[in-house]
């Protein structure tokens with residue numbers, strides 16, 4: 001089905017597409033979490049929760065593949081580059097006790113996905129130590145094994161983990177459709193420019209479109225399926 005998008009329409013094939021939800025984790029989104037502790041305005045990210053919920057529900061109802069990612073590290077921190085640990089010069093950094101357990105450590109409450117978008121048992125969760133979801137993970141193998149060649153990408157933050165993942169995916173041959181209102185940044189201007197960067201130059205890294213366009217397309221598909229049954 002053809003989805004209206006920038007820079008031009010995206011030809012979505014639900015059977016070879018996956019919804020990839022990036023890092024919708026409590027520590028980035030919840031008031032009192034690590035993101036807010038660093039002085040960030042979490043409302044900029046929280047406005048993405050409702051559109052993500054609507055898209056996730058429609059995608060699940062249409063029978064589409066869903067994958068979630070989480071940024072974080074082993075409890076022993078062996079996969080945490082020393083450069084990443086000290087970069088922010090923050091008094092509290094990755095691995096230290098934070099408002100919701102050890103910061104960005106796997107298994108801690110703050111590292112987990114927000115309840116509103118919690119994965120079902122059949123949805124793969126990719127734990128990634130970096131900003132990109134392909135670096136040091138089995139994401140590419142999982143997608144190849146399932147015949148996935150298109151990614152509908154949402155999550156946070158637009159210019160960091162979403163952009164890095166889309167660039168990695170593009171270099172591996174995936175077509176990426178990034179959902180504008182389902183992505184967010186602590187910095188509104190980075191969100192806007194982060195999206196523009198993806199669709200510029202004829203879609204240098206991918207496509208962008210709002211969730212309502214995708215939802216109406218896949219909901220229409222459901223209605224067709226229902227009518228045929």
Ligand code: TIU
Nearest residue numbers: 023071156157160161162
């Ligand atoms: N998931 C993600 O984007 N991780 C970040 O650290 N983002 C920031 O914007 N800091």
